[in-house]
Amino acid sequence: MSRRNLRPIKLGLVVGSREFFNGAPALDARNQLIAQLDRLNVGYSILPVEATKNGAVQSRQDARRYAAHFRAQREAIDGLVICLPNFGDEIAISELVNEAKLDLPILLQASNDDIDKVDVHSRRDAFCGKLSVTNNFYQYGVPFTDTTSHTSDVYGEEFGLDLDRFARICRVVRGLRRARIGSIGARTGSFQTMRFSEKLLQASGITIVTVDLSEIIFAAGAFADDAPEVNAKLEEIAAYGRVPAHIKRDRIVRQAKWTIAVDRWIEENECDASAIQCWRSLQDNFGCATCVTMSMMGEKLMPSACEVDVMGAISMYALALAAEQPSAILDWNNNYGHEADKCVCTHCGNYPASFIGEKPEIGELDVLGTVLGRENCFGAVKGKVKAGPMTFFRMSTDDRRGMIKAYVGEGEFTDDPFAMDGGIAVTKVDRLRPLLGFIARNGFEHHVAMVRGHHAEAVREAIERYLQWPIYRHGAKTAQRFDDSPVFR
DSSP states (O other): OGGGGSSEEEEEEEBBBOOSSSSSSHHHHHHHHHHHHHHTEEEEEEOOGGGGGGGBBBBEEEEEEEEHHTTTTTTTOOEEEEEEEHHHHHOHHHHHHHHOOOOEEEEEEOOOTTTTOOOOTTTOOHHHHHHHHHHHHHHHOOOOOESSSBBBBTTTTHHHHHHHHHOOOOOEEEEEEOOEEEEOOOOOTTTTGOOOOOHHHHHHHEEEEEEEEHHHHHHHHHHOOOOHHHHHHHHHHHSBBBBBBOOHHHHHHHHHHHHHHHHHHHTTOOOOOOEOOSSHHHHHHHHOOOOHHHHHHHHHTTOOTTOHHHHHHHHHHHHHHTSSSSSSEEEEEETTOOTEEEEEEEEEOOOHHHHHHHHEEEOOHHHHHHHHGGOOOEEEEEEOSSSEEEEEEEEEEEEEEEEEEEEEEEEEEEEOOOOOSSSEEEETTHHHHHHHHHHHTOOOEEEEEESOOOHHHHHHIIIIIISSOOOEEEOOOOOOGGGSSSSOO
């Protein structure tokens, strides 16, 4: 399976300093920054401490050394962390970034002064120096990510959380800028809502790789029932979920063959995520569902969306990158009684097992099974999603305006009961009704990607600041209003 965008993050590190300030804080900041990244298990690249005075960048010569160092590792570095233990040298920092020409996310940190250490030999003035650097970034047109507080301690917990969030931002940016998305089969005829602009995506670096469903069906049918790879996949399916006793073995064998064929096509085409024509051609012409195939890929952080929802697959992929956890595609599907901030999100059965939170049942599609024949619909992953925090996200191509747009927010899965078959997630989102109104007015699809945990800020920052797509952040602390935007209605 393709893992190129899932390799560990590696950050380029820069410690800036102004030459006539005390150099000791620069050395301390360097060591503290490395210790933070080691704790987070994040890789880094920095010149040896002896390469520059105090291991810092404080001159044009230092800037050129670091720029050359980072350029040589262009394919390996995913972002830059710039720390200012004192005022810093705004020209050196700006020229380093300008000459390196990496076009990567940048996290800019400035250190706190201690109130009792502001004498000539101890003062830092990074509070002010940061503004000088950001002014230069503005002049050069360089986007950057700020820390939670204007100044912070490199060794502190707050900056550690900033570094963790920044690594997630870098994963999303790296992954989406060069993603390859498999589109398996034609768009399901009944779902015109899943149309999208392949050209807009390609202009942003996202490549769509297409294949006719018949090719995968033919490849699946070519496997012998007792082939070693089929037996291995049967064991994998048995370990993945509970198969009811009434399911005949030949149905599971058919599902195993289909899964192998999809997996091989995904690997051969180096796809990071996929969207599949999940009904009804597959059931009619091969006799199985594809839900467990998608579920198992999603468990490996290679998400797959139903109904050839390519934009849903990209949304799932962004969440998987941000959270480093399996994501799922769901419908905003049912009201939950008269509770304004709750709804039921469902899908037939493609949720990854750990998204559900326990070993699922692998059975037959319920609604489609009544029409297509239950014997042709084995492969649905069923289970109720366990309670816990979640992030929701949706991207869409707006052809009328020639842009990619998105919304993101956070909520929670609840323990509330709901007697419906398939994959069920009772969901709570503050101010849900205004969110649904926003989705409806702005032409977003009924599908939404979700992942466990709260990661909306990392996704928002990656999308808005570095990919430069308009995004609405639901429930933002900054009280963003979608009706103030020139894009959203």
